[in-house]
Amino acid sequence: MCIRDRGCTDPDAWNCPDCATGNPDATVDDGSCMYAPTEFEYNQSTMQAFYILEEANLDGSSLEEEVDWVGIFHGDICIGSWPWEGPYTTVPSMGDDGSEWTDGYITTGSLPTFKIYDNSEGEFYNAIPSESYPWINNEIFMVELLEGLTLFTYTINLHDGANLISFWALPADVSVANVMSSLGETVTGVLNEQNAAIQIHPGIWVGSLTLSLIHI
Numbered sequence: 001m002c003i004r005d006r007g008c009t010d011p012d013a014w015n016c017p018d019c020a021t022g023n024p025d026a027t028v029d030d031g032s033c034m035y036a037p038t039e040f041e042y043n044q045s046t047m048q049a050f051y052i053l054e055e056a057n058l059d060g061s062s063l064e065e066e067v068d069w070v071g072i073f074h075g076d077i078c079i080g081s082w083p084w085e086g087p088y089t090t091v092p093s094m095g096d097d098g099s100e101w102t103d104g105y106i107t108t109g110s111l112p113t114f115k116i117y118d119n120s121e122g123e124f125y126n127a128i129p130s131e132s133y134p135w136i137n138n139e140i141f142m143v144e145l146l147e148g149l150t151l152f153t154y155t156i157n158l159h160d161g162a163n164l165i166s167f168w169a170l171p172a173d174v175s176v177a178n179v180m181s182s183l184g185e186t187v188t189g190v191l192n193e194q195n196a197a198i199q200i201h202p203g204i205w206v207g208s209l210t211l212s213l214i215h216i
Contacts, residue, residue, distance in 0.1 A: 008033035014083060037117050039124060040071040040081035045102045047095030047137045051112075051129075052088055056146040058116055058125060063148075069117040070127070070146065074106035074135075095137055106135045116148035125150050158183075176205045 008015045013033035056063050056070060063070075063084040071081040072093045080093035093112055096105040106112055111134055114127040127148040133141040156165055167179075176197045180187050189198045190209060197207035 034066065034083060036081050036083075037069060037071075037124075040069055040078050040115075040117060042078045042080055042094060043101040045094035045097045045099070045105060047097045047102075049093050049095065049135055049137060049139045049141065051091045051093060051133075051141045051143055053091065053146050054087055054142065054144050056084060056089070056116065056127070056148070058118055058148040059150055063116065064119065067119045069119070071115045071117065071124075073113045073115060074104070074110065077104050079105050079112065093135065095135065108136055109134045111135070114146055116146070118148075123150075158187075176209060177203055180205075 010016055010033045013035055015032065015034045051072065053070065058068075065086050066083050068084045069081055070084055070089065070091050071078050072091055073079060079095070080091055082089060082091040094102060094105050096102045096107050111132055114129055116125050116127045117123075118125065125148045127146050129143045130145040130147070131141070131143055133139075133143075158165075173179075176190055180190065180199070181203065185199065185202055187199065189196060191197070192209065195207065195209035197205045197209040199205050
């Protein structure tokens, strides 16, 4: 009788036979292949660093092992990802080594950002590490907790006159009218380096900055 080893046989999968997480003797694909979300795909680099996550959660709930994913970003570019394997999951991060494949990747001294992919919901969420380490080639960083949040709540204190503020999280509707709605008629205008908006009636804004606050 011929005995065949079952497992993932796709070399493009995370748990392929060549990976430590897969079955190196697999000859029959059993449908168990795991793939990174498209937004978490990245190119390999000769410059790398690793972030070891002791714990990670989403709104306080533990991530599902080998189902949810953690991604590391430099701006809008994914530079590394790994499925959550439980405590001490190690996520690689690639640096800009001068090749066309890593153009725009992180460089020494820059701070990466993190995201969590909730596979059950098919959604991506920003995540905050308990320790922030600037990226350094060949370094290994220990992060005690990576906390993903599906909803950010914060308060910005304002005073009379002009206020210089920034938004580190924004709602889905980033129009000036929506973001400023809780202030009523207290706020009369908003401006950035190039655009401005003025509230001419309660909830009615005019100007070149009425549609988005993203670049404030």
